[in-house]
Structures are given as C-alpha cells and as structure tokens.
Amino acid sequence: MRTERTRALAAVFSGHGEPFRLKEFPIPSPGAGELLVEITCSTICGSDLHTWHGRREEPTPCVLGHEIVGRILAFGAGAPRIDLKGQPIHEGDRITWTLAASCGECFFCRRGLPQKCEHLFKYGHSAIAPGREFSGGFAECCLLSAGTGVVRVPDPVSDTLAAPANCAVATVAAACRLGGPLEGSSVAVLGAGVLGLTACAMARALGAAEVVACDLDPDREALALDFGASRFATPDELGDMALDLTAGRGADISMESSGAAEAVRGALDVTRTGGTAIIAGTTTPGQSISLDPNQLVRRMLNIRGLHNYAPTDLVSAMDFLGEHGERFPFEQLGGGRFDLERIDNAFRHSSEHPGLRTAILP
Numbered sequence: 017m018r019t020e021r022t023r024a025l026a027a028v029f030s031g032h033g034e035p036f037r038l039k040e041f042p043i044p045s046p047g048a049g050e051l052l053v054e055i056t057c058s059t060i061c062g063s064d065l066h067t068w069h070g071r072r073e074e075p076t077p078c079v080l081g082h083e084i085v086g087r088i089l090a091f092g093a094g095a096p097r098i099d100l101k102g103q104p105i106h107e108g109d110r111i112t113w114t115l116a117a118s119c120g121e122c123f124f125c126r127r128g129l130p131q132k133c134e135h136l137f138k139y140g141h142s143a144i145a146p147g148r149e150f151s152g153g154f155a156e157c158c159l160l161s162a163g164t165g166v167v168r169v170p171d172p173v174s175d176t177l178a179a180p181a182n183c184a185v186a187t188v189a190a191a192c193r194l195g196g197p198l199e200g201s202s203v204a205v206l207g208a209g210v211l212g213l214t215a216c217a218m219a220r221a222l223g224a225a226e227v228v229a230c231d232l233d234p235d236r237e238a239l240a241l242d243f244g245a246s247r248f249a250t251p252d253e254l255g256d257m258a259l260d261l262t263a264g265r266g267a268d269i270s271m272e273s274s275g276a277a278e279a280v281r282g283a284l285d286v287t288r289t290g291g292t293a294i295i296a297g298t299t300t301p302g303q304s305i306s307l308d309p310n311q312l313v314r315r316m317l318n319i320r321g322l323h324n325y326a327p328t329d330l331v332s333a334m335d336f337l338g339e340h341g342e343r344f345p346f347e348q349l350g351g352g353r354f355d356l357e358r359i360d361n362a363f364r365h366s367s368e369h370p371g372l373r374t375a376i377l378p
C-alpha cells in the first residue's frame with residue numbers, strides 16, 4: 017500500500033451464504049493510543065470458518081480475520097513505542113498483535129484474565145462502523161485499538177508462520193504456562209490438529225521428556241512425530257501407553273485440544289495424581305461428560321480451562337517461533353495463498369482443507 021493513498025480495501029462479510037464484498041474505505045488516522053498497520057498477511061482460522069458456515073453468529077457487516085501480520089504505518093498520540101518485550105518499534109516494523117485489546121483496569125484485567133476483559137475488543141469479531149472499518153484481518157490495513165499488545169516479528173519468521181501465532185501458538189503458550197515447568201515432564205496431547213501439533217512442538221522445545229500425541233486418525237502419527245511427539249497413540253491406546261511411560265503413574269500434564277468431549281474425558285483419565293489437565297479445545301456449547309467426583313478428590317487433579325491467552329503468551333509464542341520455528345515442519349500446515357480479491361475462493365479452499373492455514377495476502 018503506498019503511503020499517499022487515502023483509501024484502502026476491506027472484504028466485508030454480511031452473513032452466512034453471502035459472498036464477501038470488497039469495499040474501499042478512507043484510511044483512518046490513528047487516534048490516542050492507536051496504531052495503523054498495513055496488513056501483509058492474514059490466515060483463516062477455524063473460528064472464521066465457523067462464522068462463514070453459519071455455525072457461529074457475529075455482528076455484521078464485519079471484517080473477519082484475527083491472525084494478522086503487518087507493517088506499522090503510523091502511531092496515534094501516546095501509542096506505545098515499545099512492544100510487549102520492551103523492544104522499540106518504529107514505522108515500517110513488521111508486527112503481529114494480540115487477538116483482542118483489553119482495558120487493563122476492569123475486574124478481570126486486574127485479576128490476570130485480560131482475555132475476559134469487561135471491555136474486550138476482538139479483531140475480526142465486531143460490526144464495522146464509519147471510521148472503524150479496519151477492524152479485522154481481511155483488508156489492506158488494520159487500526160489497532162489502545163490496549164492491544166504488539167510484538168515485533170523476528171526476521172527469520174515468515175509472515176505465513178507468524179500470522180497464526182496470535183491464535184493457536186499463543187494459546188499453546190498459555191497452556192504450557194498453566195501446565196507449569198515442562199522440563200523433564202511427561203505430557204499427553206489429545207488431538208493432533210494445528211493446536212495439538214503446536215503443543216507437541218512447544219512441549220518438546222520446553223524440555224518435556226515424553227510427549228504422547230493422541231488422535232482418532234492414525235494417519236496423524238507421522239506428522240505428530242515430526243512435530244516433536246515422542247510417541248503416538250489412538251484414544252484406545254493412550255491410557256496403557258501413558259502408564260507404561262510413567263511407571264504406572266500417568267502423565268504429569270495433559271492438554272486437550274480436539275474439541276471432543278471424549279478427549280476431555282481422556283485427558284482427565286490419563287493425568288497422574290496431582291497432575292494438571294488443561295482443557296482448551298471445546299469452544300462450542302452442547303457436550304457433556306460424566307465425572308466421578310471421588311476421582312477428582314483422591315487423585316487431587318488440577319483441571320484448568322483455557323480460552324485464548326494473556327499478552328505475555330504472545331511473547332512466548334513469538335520467541336518459540338523465532339528459536340524453534342525451523343526445527344518443526346510448520347510449513348506443512350500452510351494451506352494455499354490467495355489475494356484479497358479471491359477471498360471467497362480462499363474460504364472454500366480453507367473449508368476443504370481443515371487443519372491447514374490458508375493465507376490471504378492483500
């Protein structure tokens with residue numbers, strides 16, 4: 017995007033079954049605490065697909081997309097000149113940012129849950145309004161609200177690798193933080209999709225001694241092993257394998273990333289006494305599992321639900337990609353590249369290739 021331009025394109029989503037409409041809007045000037053960014057890459061997330069398919073309602077018309085990388089065009093008055101790591105940021109720097117902006121002052125922000133801020137603004141999830149059209153990833157630029165955590169993207173990390181960092185990779189970083197120190201630990205990862213594979217890789221990078229990946233689909237084994245799993249199990253095999261590997265105790269940490277209730281059950285079953293089960297995969301309501309409370313008591317289980325992440329987790333995610341991104345075959349999770357004009361094709365492509373990240377390069 018040339019800086020002398022005064023208007024830029026956004027792909028406006030008006031509801032399930034409607035094609036995207038490419039519309040030009042005036043490029044806004046960033047207000048107090050805001051940043052204006054030229055988008056270089058956005059990836060289509062499963063939640064964008066849910067909205068596109070009509071399985072999830074968002075206020076419309078809106079600009080979808082929250083996994084975004086871009087270059088800083090302009091700073092609003094008082095906008096931070098350092099990123100979440102404390103590194104100086106300048107116009108032209110390549111950055112990504114938290115998928116939500118939080119106020120830092122409300123009940124939940126003050127209690128370490130900025131992702132549950134009472135004034136939360138999520139990119140790609142709000143209806144557009146005059147002057148606030150550039151609020152999602154599928155556009156030529158994005159206006160970052162005050163309270164957004166920004167991270168500079170290290171040079172070796174490509175745009176397509178960095179874009180999903182603010183969703184899947186940061187969520188996995190949050191899971192690893194909740195799980196406690198992973199050095200020498202045994203970890204069971206239930207579900208070997210993008211989230212689960214990333215969890216295998218990060219657990220390994222953080223020093224886990226054993227990482228067992230579990231998936232219904234035995235064809236996920238080779239990929240899981242490439243992403244750092246030391247073993248692979250189908251759900252039927254997981255319990256015995258975890259006991260074998262841990263002198264009969266069970267995994268120190270289990271991470272559920274599949275979204276299936278049976279996997280939640282499996283995560284609780286495979287966790288050792290005093291261990292931690294992190295449940296992160298289920299984001300749609302309607303499932304249930306039965307639970308014997310006696311098991312919770314006697315096994316002293318720690319069960320942690322996890323939704324999204326805190327800004328510090330995005331820093332960990334980007335550090336992980338910078339240090340270990342080339343060690344694991346993340347490029348195999350890439351699922352095609354489309355320009356903004358072909359966004360309808362990109363969504364169809366993404367829908368036909370679940371588990372891969374389709375990129376839109378405006």
Ligand SMILES: [Zn+2]
Pocket residue numbers: 061062063082083183184
């Ligand atoms: Zn996402």
Ligand SMILES: [Zn+2]
Pocket residue numbers: 118119120121122123124125130132133134135136
């Ligand atoms: Zn808040």
